[in-house]
Amino acid sequence: MTKRHLIANFPFVDAFDAVRADLPGAPLDWLQAARRNALARFQDQALPNRRVEEWKYTDLGALAKTDFAAPYGPIGDALAARIGATGDPDAIRLVIANGRVDSALSNTAGLPTGAHLMPMSTALDTHSDVLKDHITRIAALDGNGLLALNAAFMMDGYVLVVDDAAVIDPTIEVIFAGDGGQGPVALHPRNVIIMGQDSAATIIETHLGDGVYWSNPLTDVVMGEGASLRRYKVLQDATDAFHLAHDQVSLASGAHYKGFIGAFSAKLARHTVAATINGADATFDVAGTYLLRGDQHNDITTVVDHAAAGSASKQIFKGVLDDASRGVFQGKVTVHKDAQKTDAHQLNNALLLSDKAEIDAKPELEIYADDVKCAHGATAGDLDENELFYLQARGIDAAEARRLLVSAFVKAALDEIDRDAERARFETLVDAWLERANG
Amino acid sequence: MADVSETETINQATTERYKYGFVTDIESDTAPKGLDESTIRFISAKKDEPEWLLEWRLKAFRMWQALDEEEPTWAKVSYPKIDFQDSYYYSAPKEKPLLESLDDVDPKLLETYTKLGIPLQEQKMLAGVAVDAVFDSVSVATTFKEELSKHGVIFCPISEAVQKHPELVKKYLGSVVPTADNFYATLNSAVFTDGSFVYIPEGVRCPMELSTYFRINAAETGQFERTLIIADKGSYVSYLEGCTAPMRDEHQLHAAVVELIALDDAEIKYSTVQNWYPGDENGKGGIYNFVTKRGACRGKNSKISWTQVETGSAITWKYPSCILQGDNSVGEFYSIAITNNYQQADTGTKMIHMGKNTKSRIISKGISAGHADSTYRGLVKVMPGATGARNFTQCDSLLIGDQCGAHTVPYIEVRNKTAQVEHEATTSKISDEQLLYCRQRGLSEEDATTLIVNGFCRQVLQELPMEFAVEAQKLVGISLEGSVG
Numbered sequence: 001m002t003k004r005h006l007i008a009n010f011p012f013v014d015a016f017d018a019v020r021a022d023l024p025g026a027p028l029d030w031l032q033a034a035r036r037n038a039l040a041r042f043q044d045q046a047l048p049n050r051r052v053e054e055w056k057y058t059d060l061g062a063l064a065k066t067d068f069a070a071p072y073g074p075i076g077d078a079l080a081a082r083i084g085a086t087g088d089p090d091a092i093r094l095v096i097a098n099g100r101v102d103s104a105l106s107n108t109a110g111l112p113t114g115a116h117l118m119p120m121s122t123a124l125d126t127h128s129d130v131l132k133d134h135i136t137r138i139a140a141l142d143g144n145g146l147l148a149l150n151a152a153f154m155m156d157g158y159v160l161v162v163d164d165a166a167v168i169d170p171t172i173e174v175i176f177a178g179d180g181g182q183g184p185v186a187l188h189p190r191n192v193i194i195m196g197q198d199s200a201a202t203i204i205e206t207h208l209g210d211g212v213y214w215s216n217p218l219t220d221v222v223m224g225e226g227a228s229l230r231r232y233k234v235l236q237d238a239t240d241a242f243h244l245a246h247d248q249v250s251l252a253s254g255a256h257y258k259g260f261i262g263a264f265s266a267k268l269a270r271h272t273v274a275a276t277i278n279g280a281d282a283t284f285d286v287a288g289t290y291l292l293r294g295d296q297h298n299d300i301t302t303v304v305d306h307a308a309a310g311s312a313s314k315q316i317f318k319g320v321l322d323d324a325s326r327g328v329f330q331g332k333v334t335v336h337k338d339a340q341k342t343d344a345h346q347l348n349n350a351l352l353l354s355d356k357a358e359i360d361a362k363p364e365l366e367i368y369a370d371d372v373k374c375a376h377g378a379t380a381g382d383l384d385e386n387e388l389f390y391l392q393a394r395g396i397d398a399a400e401a402r403r404l405l406v407s408a409f410v411k412a413a414l415d416e417i418d419r420d421a422e423r424a425r426f427e428t429l430v431d432a433w434l435e436r437a438n439g
Numbered sequence: 440m441a442d443v444s445e446t447e448t449i450n451q452a453t454t455e456r457y458k459y460g461f462v463t464d465i466e467s468d469t470a471p472k473g474l475d476e477s478t479i480r481f482i483s484a485k486k487d488e489p490e491w492l493l494e495w496r497l498k499a500f501r502m503w504q505a506l507d508e509e510e511p512t513w514a515k516v517s518y519p520k521i522d523f524q525d526s527y528y529y530s531a532p533k534e535k536p537l538l539e540s541l542d543d544v545d546p547k548l549l550e551t552y553t554k555l556g557i558p559l560q561e562q563k564m565l566a567g568v569a570v571d572a573v574f575d576s577v578s579v580a581t582t583f584k585e586e587l588s589k590h591g592v593i594f595c596p597i598s599e600a601v602q603k604h605p606e607l608v609k610k611y612l613g614s615v616v617p618t619a620d621n622f623y624a625t626l627n628s629a630v631f632t633d634g635s636f637v638y639i640p641e642g643v644r645c646p647m648e649l650s651t652y653f654r655i656n657a658a659e660t661g662q663f664e665r666t667l668i669i670a671d672k673g674s675y676v677s678y679l680e681g682c683t684a685p686m687r688d689e690h691q692l693h694a695a696v697v698e699l700i701a702l703d704d705a706e707i708k709y710s711t712v713q714n715w716y717p718g719d720e721n722g723k724g725g726i727y728n729f730v731t732k733r734g735a736c737r738g739k740n741s742k743i744s745w746t747q748v749e750t751g752s753a754i755t756w757k758y759p760s761c762i763l764q765g766d767n768s769v770g771e772f773y774s775i776a777i778t779n780n781y782q783q784a785d786t787g788t789k790m791i792h793m794g795k796n797t798k799s800r801i802i803s804k805g806i807s808a809g810h811a812d813s814t815y816r817g818l819v820k821v822m823p824g825a826t827g828a829r830n831f832t833q834c835d836s837l838l839i840g841d842q843c844g845a846h847t848v849p850y851i852e853v854r855n856k857t858a859q860v861e862h863e864a865t866t867s868k869i870s871d872e873q874l875l876y877c878r879q880r881g882l883s884e885e886d887a888t889t890l891i892v893n894g895f896c897r898q899v900l901q902e903l904p905m906e907f908a909v910e911a912q913k914l915v916g917i918s919l920e921g922s923v924g
Contacts, residue, residue, distance in 0.1 A: 053513065337841065352856035355823065361851040367866050370838035374866040380821075380853040381860060 005046035005145075008064035012186045013042070016152065019070045024156060025124035030132060034139050038151030045145040052144070057328040057360040058270050058299045063242050068186035068214050070153075071098040075179040079210050080105065083175050086206055087425070093173040094119065099155030099187045105175075114166025115201065116159075120190055123159040131159070134192050138220050138248065146244055150188045150218040157189035157217060160203065164196035164224070171202045171422065178241060180211030191219040195227035195255070202230040204422055207237050214242040221247065223255035225279065230258045232422050234429065237266040239294070246272045253279025253308070260417050261288035262426050263298045264433055270299035270328075277339075280310035287316040287416035289426075291433045292325035292357075299328035302346075306339040309369075313343075318413040319350040320406055321357035332364040333374060340369050346376040351383065351409055353402075383409075403434050470529035476500065479629055482529045486598050486632075489605060499618040499628030510622050514785040515814045515846055516754050518727060521692060528630045528663070583647065590646055592676075593638040597665050600636035607638055611669055615698040615735045615762070623694040623756075624731040631665035631696065639674035639705070648904050649678045664695035670705035672738065677708040679904060693752075695730045703738030703765065708746070710903055711759075712911055714918075715751035722781025722810070725753025732759035736768035736794075744771040745788065746902045748911045750918040753782060758816065760789035763797035763825075770799040773899040775911075777918045778811030778843070787817035787848075792825035792858070801832040804896050807843035808919055814846040821858040828855060834864040837895055839888065839919070889916035 012019070016039055025031040047064055048055040075097045083095055083105055094117060095105040101119035108117050123131055139151045158174050178187050195201065207215060215237065223229060237243050243266045249257055261271055275284045290298040304313045319327040329348040350359040363376040383405050391401035410430050417423040470481045479500050483493040508523065587594055593604060601608050618628045639645050670676055680697075693715070699707050709732075718725025728751075734743035745759040761770025772788035790799035805813040815834045836845035847864045869891050877887035893900070893912050900908050900915075 340841070350853070352853065352858070355856055357856060358852070358854045360853075361849075361862075363847075363849060363862070363864070365836075365847040365864060365866055366844070367836070367838065367846060368844045370841045370843070370868040372838075372866060372868075376847070376862075376864050378849070378851050378862040379860060380851060381858055382856045 006049040006060055006064050008047050010068045010186065012068055012070040012153070013039070013149075015070055019153075023154065024119075024121035025128065028124065028128055031124070031128075031135065034135060035152050035154070038139055038148045042145045042148035042152060045148055047146065048144045054301065054330070057330070057362075058268070058297065062268065063214060066184050066212065066214070068184045071100075071179075071185040071187060072182045073098065075102075075177055076181050076210065079177055079179055079208075082208060083177055086175055086208065087173045087204065088171075091173045092117070092170060093175065094158050095175045095177065096156050096158065096189055097177045098179055098185065099189060101156045110170065111172075112166075112168050112170065114163040114199070115168045115172070116161040117172060118159050119156045120154070120159055120192070121156050123192070127159075130161075130194075131192060134194075134220050134222070138218065141248065143246070146216055147218065147246060150190060150216050150246070153186070153188040154190040155188050157191035157219070159192045160201065161194045162196055162199040162201050162227075165198045166196065167199065168201040171204055171419070174203060174205045176205065176207045176215065176217065178209030178213035178215050178237070180209070180213035180238070180240070184212040184214070186214045187216065189215070189217040191217065193219065193221040193229065193231075195221075195223045195229055197224040198226040199224070200228040202232075202419060202422070204232040204234065204425075206234040207243060209238045209241055211238060212240045213238070214244070217245045219245070219247045221249040221257070223249070223251045223257060225252045226254040227252070228256045230419065232260045232417065232426075233262065233271075234426070235261070235263040235265055235269060236429075237269070239265065239267060241266045243269040245270070247274065249273070249275040249284065251275065251277045251279065251282040251284060251311075253281055255279065255282045257284050257286075258416075258418070259286040260426070261286070261300065262429060263288065263290040263292075263300075264429055266296065266298070268297045270301065272301045272303070274303040275313070276305045276307055277311040277313065279308050282308070282311045284311070284313040285315070285416065287413050289317065289410050289413045289430070290319045290327055291410070291430065292320070292327060293322040293436075294325060295323070296325045297328070298325075299330070301328075301330040302332065304333045304344070306333070306335045306342045306344065309339050310341045311339065313345070315346040316413050316416055317348045318410050319348070319359060320353065320410060321350060321359060322353040324354070324356040326358045326360070329359075329361045329363070329378070331362070331376065332366065333376070334366040335369050335372050335374065337368045340371040342369065342372040342374065344372070344374045348378045349409070350380045351406065352380060353382070353406075407431070407434060470527060472527055473524045474528055474630070478528050482630060482632065485529060486601070488601055491609065492601060495613070495618070496629050499625050500630075502619050503622070503625040503629055506622055506625065514756050514816070515812060515848075516756060516783040516785050518754055521727070523626075526692070529632060586646055590643050591640040592643060592645055593636065594649060595636055597634045597636040597667060600667075604636070604638065607669065608636070608667065611667055611698065611700055613698075615700060615733045616696050616731050621731060623729045624696050627663050627665060627694050627696045627731070631663045634665035634667075634695070636666075637668040637676060637678065639670045639676045641671040642673045644674065645676040649676060662693050664693070666695070666697040668698070668707060668709070669700045670702065670707050670741075672702045673704040675706045677710070677904060679710045679712070679907060681712040681714065692727045693729065697730070697732040697759075699734030699743055701734065701736050701738060701741035701743050701768075704740045705738060706742040706744075707734060708744045709734070709759070710907065711745075711747040711749075712907060712914070713747065713749045713751050713755070714914065716753075717751050717780065717782050718753040720780045720809075722753070725782070726751065727754045728752035728757065729754075730757040732757060733762065734760070734770070735762045736765050736770060736797075738768070739765040739794070740767045741765050742769040742771075744773075744902070746773040746899065747775070747786075748899070748903070748914065749774070749776040749784060749786060750914055752784075755782075755784040755786050757786050758788055760791070761799065762791045762793065763799065764793045766794040767796045768794055769797070772799075772801045772803070773902040774803045775806070775896045775899045775915070776804070776813050777806045777915065778808070778813045779918055780809040780811060782811045784812070785814040785816055787815045789818040790820070790830060792819075792821045792828040792830070794825060796827040797825055798829045799831075801830070801834070802898050803834040804899055805834070805836040805845055806839065806892060806895070806919070807836070807845045808839040810842045812844040812846070814848060815864075816848040818850040818852070819860055819862070820852045821855050821860065823854045825855050826857050828858040828860075830858075830860045832862040834862075835895065836864070836866040837892065838866065838868045885920070888919060892916075892919060
């Protein structure tokens with residue numbers, strides 16, 4: 001242990017031997033070995049503290065002090081009812097509750113041919129040969145204690161495999177629920193998305209729950225040549241929840257990834273989106289909005305590696321910070337030596353609505369190729385007085401004028417969502433957030 | 440391009456001065472190799488310092504020891520570990536052997552001077568030629584000194600200020616860059632040998648650019664330079680440090696500390712042209728320039744403006760910063776950092792907004808060529824009390840060739856909703872269209888590149904005092920020699 005580590009003694013870590021038989025893929029020897037290695041790595045790495053540059057603005061102290069246990073089994077009825085009311089009830093859906101698939105609430109019957117959707121536990125029973133490579137690769141990621149914990153305690157997440165040339169039109173809905181009703185629990189969902197050549201799919205993930213819980217999802221996305229994936233994430237976690245997500249995306253030539261993150265909740269959330277672009281004409285776009293109040297803390301950290309020539313990436317984030325909330329945006333774009341003709345854009349705009357709110361932004365460029373177009377921008381400030389005055393002069397009251405302007409500000413990010421139904425869903429959530437602000 | 444080793448030749452010419460003899464025996468004026476408390480006591484005794492300053496140095500030294508040689512590693516630069524016990528920390532200024540005439544000077548060096556447009560008499564000074572009666576530097580310097588003292592301006596070596604103006608030194612030394620600020624500043628606090636001290640009294644507009652004086656009086660400053668500039672209420676001073684002419688120094692590590700203090704309504708303009716030995720085209724040798732520069736706008740309506748043209752040094756690690764304490768105070772940072780061959784530069788600024796209606800502006804132009812790496816690293820911080828703070832930051836990088844790197848690492852921390860903070864950065868190369876346009880009109884590729892780069896840097900060059908702006912423009916071209924074609 002060095003001074004860069006935050007020491008945490010979580011009960012669920014101590015219970016490793018007791019719980020591992022219940023975790024997915026228990027009969028697989030290689031997986032047991034991988035879990036044990038990962039646990040040893042966590043014990044060595046612990047959690048990153050703020051002396052680690054990437055964690056400068058996000059303090060895991062409160063997380064380290066909470067006694068997280070392994071999940072206590074099924075979720076409460078009220079939470080189950082909320083899951084039922086989320087999204088389109090007729091949609092293809094998979095529900096992961098407290099780290100386990102909830103078959104009663106899931107419905108994958110309407111899945112078109114060419115798409116395979118199942119929980120991690122099922123996938124390990126039937127396709128462990130396919131998953132082995134993915135799981136081993138993720139285990140080798142030189143990351144931090146959070147990745148090691150997910151590798152050691154990997155629970156049910158979703159596995160989506162789309163065959164070559166299969167174009168899946170209906171949106172696939174995945175709902176993650178955490179229930180800390182019987183005490184704080186730690187959840188480590190693992191998702192794997194494998195997009196075949198020229199395949200296409202759309203996923204919307206919703207995260208919600210009750211009480212104190214820590215969700216630590218790790219998503220591994222591998223996109224074949226010409227594949228296209230839209231992945232939307234709705235964060236409606238409980239007010240006292242911790243959400244620390246890591247996405248690892250790899251793109252072959254001609255692949256297109258379009259991600260969106262809507263963060264409306266959780267006590268402390270961090271979304272690390274790491275992408276490696278390995279082929280020409282691939283595009284990696286990620287956009288999002290974070291609307292925070294109270295003492296919420298939301299951190300968006302992107303790491304985009306342009307490792308091949310002729311690719312493009314775009315990032316647009318809009319943050320609205322009220323009360324004593326804090327927003328963090330760390331965006332890093334690296335253009336490797338051979339990645340000529342890279343086109344990378346990155347933008348983070350933050351609106352501060354309160355004197356106690358804080359935004360910390362670190363948009364970073366690391367460029368080793370000369371024939372590139374890279375730009376980033378970051379702004380922070382309050383609403384424009386002139387715009388407010390303009391609206392008020394036309395008979396709109398101050399509160400409504402502010403609501404209109406904030407809504408317009410956020411809309412620039414929502415416009416990145418090119419599917420109407422999903423965009424509408426985010427718009428509803430933004431409106432609901434703004435209603436509360438006025439109330 | 441055949442001329443790549445020009446800088447090297449120049450530096451060879453400047454380092455080889457001892458082959459002409461005339462070395463005085465100075466052994467007794469040199470502290471033994473290594474660094475411990477006795478070294479500090481030796482330096483302090485040599486300078487006949489008062490007790491409080493010795494204590495101050497020792498305190499810094501103990502802090503530095505406690506850091507256990509853990510140098511900062513966050514900058515994007517790499518170099519072999521420095522052995523701090525393997526160098527000398529004090530040697531009295533050496534007498535330079537004088538040459539008979541300019542005919543004895545390496546023609547390559549003269550060529551560079553001519554390209555920079557340095558006047559003939561100054562060329563002699565810089566090359567170490569005995570200066571004739573027509574241009575007596577001593578008398579010119581005396582005239583300047585009289586003029587300055589007439590206005591009450593104090594401008595002297597800091598060691599002299601310790602003796603003559605202890606109250607000012609005691610009050611302000613270490614008040615902007617605390618002893619424990621960072622590894623190199625702590626080291627400097629323990630072992631600094633000399634540097635400049637400037638005090639501009641209340642309401643005085645310094646009658647001349649302190650650069651003019653400085654250039655003529657360019658004394659050997661040593662590797663641990665300490666500069667302290669205080670602009671009292673309503674005063675103004677413009678200070679230029681460095682020189683466009685290539686400079687060779689026998690110390691590889693330079694760890695200077697510069698502190699600026701601007702009181703109510705005062706303004707300090709600090710310009711730097713840094714052209715130290717960058718190492719040869721294979722990245723061998725060259726100066727490590729690890730400098731802590733910081734200004735405090737203590738008073739209301741005060742202003743501190745940093746302008747820097749960084750073309751030399753193997754490694755540059757410096758972040759001239761402004762602490763905007765006074766209401767309505769203004770901080771500015773204009774920077775050009777050119778890296779070629781294997782040079783590495785990690786430079787930028789910090790603007791800390793504390794007072795109401797404070798404003799800051801950052802314009803940074805990084806140019807990388809050859810195998811060089813250039814990083815802009817900056818912080819804009821708006822504290823909760825800084826109502827109405829305003830910042831604008833623009834960081835542009837230009838890459839010449841596909842073996843170099845350009846990086847931008849801005850930190851933006853805002854804790855006041857009335858703040859307006861804007862940051863934008865771009866990275867690009869010289870476009871083929873621009874080059875074609877120039878070449879169609881008869882410019883060589885190299886001249887065209889220089890012209891375009893100068894255009895790219897214009898916003899910063901125009902902030903320099905006039906005479907240096909002209910030289911700096913030419914320096915841009917010289918620094919990029921060998922990077923195209």
